[in-house]
Amino acid sequence: MSDVYAVSAAPHIKQRISVSSVMWQVVLALTPALLAGIFFFGIQSLLLTLYAVVAAVCTEAIIQMLRKVPVTISDGSAVVTGMLIAFNINSASPWWLPVVGAVFAIAIGKQIFGGLGFNIFNPALLGRAFMVASWPTLMTAGWTATKPLSKIFESSINGLNVQLANMPEVITSATPLGVVKALRDTTQVSRDMAETVLNNLSSTDTIQNLFWGNVGGVIGEVSAAALLIGATYLACKHIIEWRIPISYIGTVFVLTYIFGGINGLFSASILLPFFHIFAGGLILGAFFMATDMVTSPVTKKGRIIFGIGCGILTVVIRLVGGYPEGVSYSILLMNIAVPLIDKYSLPRIFGEVKK
Template sequence: MDKKLVVSSSPHIRSIESVQSVMTDVLIALFPVALMAVLLFGYQALLTMVISVATAMLVEAAWLRKRDIFGDGSAAVTGLLFAMILPPAPPWWLVVVGAAASIIIGKQVFGGIGYNIFNPALVGRAVIVMSWGGHVAGRVWSPPQPFAFGADVSAVTTATPLADQGEALAVSLTNLFIGNVAGCLGETSALALLLGGAWLYYKGHIDWRIPGGYIGTVFLMGALFGGGFYNGHLMTGLFHVLAGGVMLGALYMATDMVTSPVTPKGKLIFGIGCGLITMMIRLYGSLPEGVTYAILLMNAITPIIDNYTVPRQFGGVKKNA
């Protein structure tokens, strides 16, 4: 570059960030979560993840008629996230159908990456829950068997702490934090989720407002309206934050760049809305957990939130002032 003056049209600020680099960062952030899932649930967790990621990547490549299986990496992220919200050992065909539905119904019918209205992995989960509820809800959850890679965890099943107050009182907050409880593959360990979330925050891919608003609302609602069944009101709030899929949803799914608002105020509204709906389903609804539908519903009104929270331009004047 010997020419000092480059004359070109906008945009002038360029970033070395690409879709592929962002998706790779998300995969790195999911690594501790996946590792924890394998440590807790053994080879079946690994198998579920491999099937899900492979299906998602193959379906996307086939749909786009591309030889490059990895592509921009978004299919791998969707597949891994979908595996994270499954029970430890679901039937293989369920994983295949769900991952394919994530990519096709959740993403490609809207026009592919960047155009999807709903979080693809959560669409996949909604499809699975409505179709084969018996395999992914109720007493299908296996208690984890830490460091027993070859163990068949699906031999014993139980309810999640959220579904059953008796189960809830049996687990300590420490176990909930580390992840030594029954639940979806990726949702049990708050520690691993926080590690990955910190990496995403450090790389600037997520904003504190969505997880902050989400987790804060869940804590407040849990403390105020949770009934204090778990060692008092504050502890009940903390229980609602750590149990179930709130951490996973708040850090990895609600923050999806495509399906969440872009304005700062909008992000806060989005997070609080997710928290409100989640807690309303948990406390007053008929389902034990509401993260999936909370985020999907908020995804649906993301364009409206964006529309009403456009920030004032620097130097601009307030409308109707």
């Protein structure tokens, strides 16, 4: 008489969350930054993003079919990778650049390791590194400036028209971090002069423009404000957690304040750290790439170590390395260290007696 019912292990209720809901929420959180990219650089930004997304999704589907595993393109993870690839190029790039980058990111960055959850490196960052290594000029030079940009730089450097002609490599840099790099490296002007230009560059005006997005750069990094809207959403939904971004950005802040000046320790203005935070890819990297769950530590302590490590590497690359920007390389380098960090940062079990 009695029916037999299905059994399963506890718990029998489940939070309404899934891999695809997590990934699509990341897509949603990246949308404000994409809109900002379209606003500042034109419809070309949207097209490039679409190329990257389509390439990423197709690559994932084809490889999964070849591997004879379930095709999981609907989970949104390839869409996230595609968007991040496009966010790392400038809006004047040729159509094939994001396509090649996305194919590489999915094929070599993700599927070769076994797909989502098994990859060691953030796929999008690996794709970016590949593009930078293969087409360095396309990736770093000739970046499109937003229209008001030239004016900002003019006003920043205004009053110092002395010897400007002697610093062609400074004024031809299209991005703020490029300017900083050129200033640090220049031998054509005195260090004092460079310092003055640097301080003028990191004015509240510039920082405001960096924050809202009025500077040259790649599609997705242009507006810190738009990125922060998305990041806040993800933090509220507990999809990203504060430890990595805060320790990362905090480290960059402290280190650039101490070492950022050209004339020795603490020689920079207090505004320079803010400049370093809002210029370049730090906001995008700290909130959307370093926090990539697959490639960051699982332990709480480990996440702070990871963030600090990323911060140190970023500042080292920006201030003394060969590139103006170091966010993506520092995250990739720290990705390698994740298993080690996890191993040595296991939490103390509740009630564990101190030895």
